Amino acid sequence: MLQTPIATTQTRAPLGKAITLRGLHLGYDRTDVIADLSLEVRAGEFIALLGASGCGKTTLLRALAGFVPVRQGQILLDDRDLSRTPPETRGMAMMFQSYALWPHMTVAQNIGYGLKLRGAGRAEITRRVAEMAALVGLGELTARKIPALSGGQKQRVALARALAIDPPVLLLDEPLSNLDAGIRVAMRHEIRALQQRLGLTTILVTHDREEAMSMADRVVILNKGQIAQIGTPEQIYHRPANSYVARFMGATNALPVEVRAEAARLALTLPDASVVTLPRAALHAPEGLPTGPAQVMFRSDAAHFDPDPAEALLLRGKVVQHAYLGSTYRHEVEIGALRLMADASQKRPVGSFVELGVPATALSLFPARSQTAATG
Numbered sequence: 001m002l003q004t005p006i007a008t009t010q011t012r013a014p015l016g017k018a019i020t021l022r023g024l025h026l027g028y029d030r031t032d033v034i035a036d037l038s039l040e041v042r043a044g045e046f047i048a049l050l051g052a053s054g055c056g057k058t059t060l061l062r063a064l065a066g067f068v069p070v071r072q073g074q075i076l077l078d079d080r081d082l083s084r085t086p087p088e089t090r091g092m093a094m095m096f097q098s099y100a101l102w103p104h105m106t107v108a109q110n111i112g113y114g115l116k117l118r119g120a121g122r123a124e125i126t127r128r129v130a131e132m133a134a135l136v137g138l139g140e141l142t143a144r145k146i147p148a149l150s151g152g153q154k155q156r157v158a159l160a161r162a163l164a165i166d167p168p169v170l171l172l173d174e175p176l177s178n179l180d181a182g183i184r185v186a187m188r189h190e191i192r193a194l195q196q197r198l199g200l201t202t203i204l205v206t207h208d209r210e211e212a213m214s215m216a217d218r219v220v221i222l223n224k225g226q227i228a229q230i231g232t233p234e235q236i237y238h239r240p241a242n243s244y245v246a247r248f249m250g251a252t253n254a255l256p257v258e259v260r261a262e263a264a265r266l267a268l269t270l271p272d273a274s275v276v277t278l279p280r281a282a283l284h285a286p287e288g289l290p291t292g293p294a295q296v297m298f299r300s301d302a303a304h305f306d307p308d309p310a311e312a313l314l315l316r317g318k319v320v321q322h323a324y325l326g327s328t329y330r331h332e333v334e335i336g337a338l339r340l341m342a343d344a345s346q347k348r349p350v351g352s353f354v355e356l357g358v359p360a361t362a363l364s365l366f367p368a369r370s371q372t373a374a375t376g
């Protein structure tokens with residue numbers, strides 16, 4: 001059950017501070033996880049760290065909090081170097097995926113825990129706990145023990161506890177992954193509203209791209225411990241800097257092509273040996289216009305059935321499978337030796353022959369071996 005919504009009116013000066021990461025190297029024993037990573041986060045900015053499992057998101061977040069030592073490089077909060085500072089004096093609050101609440105304590109005791117550790121007096125703790133409980137809509141439940149709370153309520157206690165110490169930086173490690181879908185979506189908006197209200201610099205670790213895009217000012221896509229792209233949600237979704245980002249953001253269709261430049265146009269030879277020519281400017285080619293082997297990438301929602309014959313890319317194939325996704329059917333279409341995905345509101349039967357069209361604006365062109373890092 002949802003509680004009173006989190007309060008969203010601005011009441012005090014922004015808390016957030018800027019974070020600078022310079023040439024950061026992190027790892028465990030003989031494993032290097034993060035290599036030479038640099039990043040500037042503005043005061044009050046919300047950054048999402050997005051990437052596949054094992055790419056180093058949590059390691060980076062834990063290093064910011066002070067739980068993973070810095071091997072090389074610097075972590076600066078405004079101009080203060082925190083690289084070798086113990087966690088409790090960094091002024092960063094971390095909210096863990098498991099919430100890490102004390103089950104034998106009440107909601108109020110959990111919220112006040114960090115303040116008590118920092119030596120705050122009883123009156124201050126009482127006042128601050130009441131303030132924080134009201135902020136996250138748990139004012140009525142402060143005397144409850146943790147096991148008697150729902151997942152969403154526990155999540156709010158963890159958030160209130162993190163915020164109680166007035167942290168300039170809030171670190172969120174997959175904070176919503178234990179919640180069911182409906183509450184998760186509501187909490188995304190509530191955390192974002194609260195973060196903006198308090199002006200907190202916030203770093204969120206997630207592997208959910210919708211969560212990253214709906215909450216963050218900028219998204220950092222990590223690939224094997226390196227930044228594959230930094231950009232606004234719109235930039236990383238529509239203008240992927242390399243094929244890794246394109247694939248990660250859902251452009252799972254990759255068509256091998258052979259590219260030839262012809263004055264202001266590009267001739268692309270498709271796998272079936274047909275040739276399409278497109279104006280150079282029509283294609284998103286962030287790694288430069290390749291000649292020779294390349295790949296054209298697009299999302300399944302950009303491919304549509306029964307296309308206009310003037311469409312940039314026209315492909316013929318056979319439906320081999322489909323799945324209902326709620327608002328659309330995703331079809332797997334066999335095109336020669338390739339399998340591509342295409343969405344449509346109407347289901348096409350398995351075995352039917354179809355024609356697919358993709359507009360030039362939905363196509364990204366990368367060299368055959370694109371994986372490089374880029375910022376934007």
Ligand SMILES: Nc1ncnc2c1ncn2[C@@H]1O[C@H](COP(=O)(O)OP(=O)(O)OP(=O)(O)O)[C@@H](O)[C@H]1O
Binds near residue numbers: 051053055
């Ligand atoms: N305490 C540790 N000791 C040794 N290796 C570790 C430790 N913690 C993580 N690793 C390794 O470091 C790499 C990065 O792990 P990390 O948890 O940062 O990834 P992640 O991107 O957060 O992944 P996930 O999305 O699965 O949580 C992985 O290969 C992982 O196995």
